[in-house]
Amino acid sequence: MQIEDSIFDEIRNNTFQKEINITGVVRSYDGVVVTCDGFPAPVGALCKITDDSGNQSFAELIGFGKGINKLVPYTGSSNVIAGARVELISHGASAKIDDRCLGRAFDSLLQPLDQNPHTTFIDPISLDGEKINALDRRPISEPFDTGVRAINGLLCIGRGQRVGIVAGSGVGKSVLLQMITRHSHSDVIVVGLIGERSREIGDFIRKTLTSEMISRLCIIAEPAGSSPLRRIRAANLCTAISEYFRKKGKNTLLIMDSLTRVAHARREIGLALGENASVRGYPPSAIAMIPELIERAGQGSSTEGSTTGIYTVLADSDDLNDPVVDSSRAILDGHIVLSRMQSELGIYPAIDISSSISRVLSDITSVEQQNNIREFRKYYSIYQENKDLLLLGGYKQGSDLEMDKAITLYDQMSKYIVQAPDEKCNIEDSIKVLSGVFNG
16 A cells, blocks of 8 residues: 555545645755755645656655755655655644554554554644643652563662663663563553664564553554654654553553664754764754653643653664763663673673663652662672672682672572563562562
């Protein structure tokens, strides 16, 4: 089924009422950006490009100036030619959605990826979201059960918190996301797979969109080969869907994999528009997009639900000072760092406890649990810092009491972190097992 045969049905049926037919003519196309005659339209407007043979493609306006408009087609293989007619279709970035999206997998244009029939939704949503006054947001006061023992017991995510999973490539991000998707407790789960491998997207959909999950899971996916505009639209769409259900009073979980790929897509658009690259090749607009997306998640008002946001952040070359990692870490309410060294030792999930943090931990945990967490982090760090010395046989038992205790506890601490993908551990059991590490 062609894109225009479904997502743009409303366009064909002339449901958009315009007093004036606003058009322009294509002047140039460099494979990314189409330029045409300038006409009054805001950034984000939807346009239709039609050549003399009647071939159509759809594009979004990304900028204008000096008498020309700049657009990016939704498909990279668009047959755009000089002189083709450009027509304004819609002034805003919007879509339609309803409860029937649950149990389904779509692309950024709401085309089904699960081989089920196309669905015409009825409730309009804005892809740009609606801002919530900071004072209207409810405080984070209860824990969010991820089903992952190390997170529940040692990092403690709160319902409505925004957390980043920071890691290099190949250290288990996707497996950890699948565990959280299957084991967590949420009314609705919205997953955005953006810029990932097609094989990985297929595996994720097949493993998570099961009969148990079909009533509460919606997946939006755009693979790495799709146009940058579609990848950005996918990020905005999955965020907008989570906002839609939050507004209906649902406690939602938004998982976005990955925030870095969204920044890469925005970098492509920014550089095509002529922005100057500032930090490591990223133009300002790419970095500015990160807080705009993250701030849309979180707690709703007193009459709404919550959106717990989990974003993966790819650390290029395992560099935790990468601009995207640094910007994300500054705005998120916590971050979980995955360690390549842990994964090479076969410790999965490969969570680096010493480098990970939750900024709301003290608000949602008991004093006893906080004491156990401090003890765990302390002795786990002592062991890791002196690991080379132990391997070389340079430490004599009894030289340091704290080191001796760290050596005694290390096997139990490692077993606490390790968890099979199909194993589920709720918050109560996570806290109980953590207490048993120190109290026998």
